[in-house]
Amino acid sequence: MRIAIVGGNGQISRLLHPLLVAAGHQPVALVRNEDHRAGLEALGAEVRLLDIEGQDVDGFAAAFDGCDAVVFSAGGGPDGNVERKRTVDLEGALKSIAAAGQLGIRRFVQVSAINVDEPVAADAGDVWAAYVAAKRDADIALRASSLDWTILRPGLLTDEPPTGLVALGADLPRGSVTRADVAAVLAAVVERDDTIGRQWNLIGGNMSVSAAIDEAIRG
Numbered sequence: 549m550r551i552a553i554v555g556g557n558g559q560i561s562r563l564l565h566p567l568l569v570a571a572g573h574q575p576v577a578l579v580r581n582e583d584h585r586a587g588l589e590a591l592g593a594e595v596r597l598l599d600i601e602g603q604d605v606d607g608f609a610a611a612f613d614g615c616d617a618v619v620f621s622a623g624g625g626p627d628g629n630v631e632r633k634r635t636v637d638l639e640g641a642l643k644s645i646a647a648a649g650q651l652g653i654r655r656f657v658q659v660s661a662i663n664v665d666e667p668v669a670a671d672a673g674d675v676w677a678a679y680v681a682a683k684r685d686a687d688i689a690l691r692a693s694s695l696d697w698t699i700l701r702p703g704l705l706t707d708e709p710p711t712g713l714v715a716l717g718a719d720l721p722r723g724s725v726t727r728a729d730v731a732a733v734l735a736a737v738v739e740r741d742d743t744i745g746r747q748w749n750l751i752g753g754n755m756s757v758s759a760a761i762d763e764a765i766r767g
Contacts (some may be wrong), residue, residue: 549573549574549655549738550574550594550615551574551576551618552577552578552612552618552653553576554598554600554618554619554621555622556576556577556579556588557579557587559727560621560659560705560724560727561577561621561746563727563728563730564621564639564731564734565577565588565722566591567735568592569593569734571735573738573739574594575594576593576594576615577594577595577596578597579595580599580600588680598611600640601636603643604736604757608643609647612648613651616653617657617738618656619658620641621734622636622637622640624659624679630737633675633678633679633681633682637682638685639682640734641686642686642689644656648695653695655695655696656693656695656698657697657698657700657734658686658697658698658700659700659702660683660701661679661702662689662749663704663722663749664680664683668680668681683696696741696745696760697745698737698743698744698746699746699748700718700733700748700750702747703720703723703725703750703751704723704725705725705730706724706726706727708726708729709726709728710728710729711726711729713728713729713752713755714752714753714757714760716748716760717749718749719749720749721751723751725750725751729757732757733761737761740761746764746765748764
């Protein structure tokens with residue numbers, strides 16, 4: 549498959565590209581900054597420019613042209629900017645969903661965050677509340693779409709080396725997971741039709757990626 553990666557220079561995405569290449573797919577990294585091209589091409593990705601905040605649905609559709617699937621792994625970053633949680637995390641997802649539908653791209657995998665359906669603590673702060681609301685509403689929109697969707701909701705992300713051991717499930721408690729392990733799960737679910745229509749929390753665990761997916765499907 550040719551797979552469009554929205555947020556193609558993100559930390560998870562940079563780990564995902566080589567995994568997709570190794571599996572025989574072609575990642576298409578969608579980025580705002582031309583300066584990222586050489587580094588991403590070195591990882592095996594095709595690079596296309598996409599300004600998530602500045603471009604409309606037609607611009608997203610142009611960036612997705614020729615692709616068979618979309619992975620939405622973009623985020624507004626830890627800069628404390630409430631507005632970017634809406635314009636990137638939510639509106640970027642909404643435009644991606646609409647553009648995929650416009651082009652007839654069925655497969656769509658979205659990276660969300662664990663437990664975003666739960667109420668936000670009163671002392672959590674405006675930025676965190678905006679982030680949770682954006683991820684929650686993006687997930688609601690994707691579930692309501694006609695796309696063949698999968699939603700992964702990782703716990704606390706770490707930069708440790710991959711463990712290859714994860715846990716997936718609808719109601720798993722909070723926990724940490726390496727970004728490399730999230731990338732491995734993304735690479736696995738995007739090509740498995742039996743993960744369509746599934747939403748799972750994702751944390752570190754004691755099962756291989758394939759075994760954890762099998763277990764989560766059994767429910």
